[in-house]
Amino acid sequence: MTPELILPHDGVLPVFSARPVWCGRGSTVIGAAAIGAQAWLGDDSVIRADGEAVTVGERFWLGHRSTLHIATDSHPTLVGDRVTVGRNAVVHACTVGSDVVIEDDVIVLDGATVEDGVLIEAGATVFPRSHLAAGFAYAGSPAKPQRPITAAEIAERAERVREATGDTPSPVAGDEIDVDPSVYVASTARLRGRIALGAGSSVLFSCDLHAEVGPILVGADTNIQDNTVIRARAEGVVIGRDTTIAHNVRMADCRIGARSLIGIGCVLAPGTVVADDVLLAGGSTTDPGQLLESGHLWGGRPARILGPLDADKRAMMTRIVAGYCEHGRVYRQMETGEN
CATH class of the missing domain: 2.160.10.10 (Hexapeptide repeat proteins)
Incomplete structure (x- = not known):
């Protein structure tokens, strides 16, 4: 199974270490992206490496309508193993460790570092250049530590996010829009x-x-x-x-x-x-x-x-x-x- 849309950037195509286990409709991967084995890419998910690299470890889960992107010529996006990203989340030009759960509607911004074993609760915003230390649950805007968290709870929350994803309704087809050739x-x-x-x-x-x-x-x-x-x-x-x-x-x-x-x-x-x-x-x-x-x-x-x-x-x-x-x-x- 492959994403619905794969495009190169500057002549570089994405590299998958193995075929993803799932690619939803509208899923898109572009440019210098390296995706580890057993990836799951939800409907309308986007991984766009068009100016810096995106490197994703094994058993990565990217929820419906979530986005991984870079900051052109300044920040790549690096994601470790066993990372779960919920729905409508953005992981942008940052570094995320292994065994991390990023719940629905979370935003992780440029230059942030998220260490291993972190939970970022739904709706939080990780401000630019923030450092989230290992072993804590974070919430709020800006995201702040709320309490220590165990590896067992991280695994449980990851499973909960993945189970909640479910199927999304089939989208209504778009209309043909008459646009200028430059659009x-x-x-x-x-x-x-x-x-x-x-x-x-x-x-x-x-x-x-x-x-x-x-x-x-x-x-x-x-x-x-x-x-x-x-x-x-x-x-x-x-x-x-x-x-x-x-x-x-x-x-x-x-x-x-x-x-x-x-x-x-x-x-x-x-x-x-x-x-x-x-x-x-x-x-x-x-x-x-x-x-x-x-x-x-x-x-x-x-x-x-x-x-x-x-x-x-x-x-x-x-x-x-x-x-x-x-x-x-x-x-x-x-x-x-x-x-």
Whole structure:
């Protein structure tokens, strides 16, 4: 059994030490990924090694709609043996030891180190460059140690996560969306309803965009990254140009301005308005109708102003947009054969 979609990056294809024991529909593995024996890859799971390596040990379990990714030219992702990742989780540009359980909706961010024998409880966020010592259960945002944990409990929680995964409903087929030739929509993404994608924009692997009532309008050169779910159940969703919507974001009926970045795993409540030039930190949430004013770094649950959007952050956001424009061009060419 192999993933539904396997793509190279810079001419490098993923390497599997043995065929995975399961690959769900929409599962995707890209680039310089090395996957150990007895891997289990859930529906819409994504492993993307397109700029650094992803190395995964034996008996790895990646739950439905979860994402492993790297930070281009700075951080690989290294995962040990017997690691279990639940549903809708993100393991990003970090190091994870062996015998670790990462439960549903967890986010592990860039430069973090998780030692052996750790439990990260559902909904936690491991902040960048954090160090999670062995033998503890962690929870919260930021993730903090709650209590010591034994190897037996780690094994029990791993089994519980795996049993809870179960089968997911068969997805409704996406609609044919008329897009500009410069737009990239991954073959594993699903788009339904009135959706307009600006020139140079991209919708990455296993994203799910559904314009149920209102439209979804995406600006030029904006990127919507793996496993993001967008719903337009009322007035619709508008996302400005040159904006990044990172992995596993969930939003409904929002307005996002230009040149903004919505971080990994954020959840935006209906009616949220994000002004131009905003950075919302990974793992953050908003309240219904909340306004995020321009020129600030926001973060927290719910989001609050953490500081100014300085020149370094603006430059980083610009680099991400440019990088994803290039990713979109390359992936479009690989999937369609077009130049």
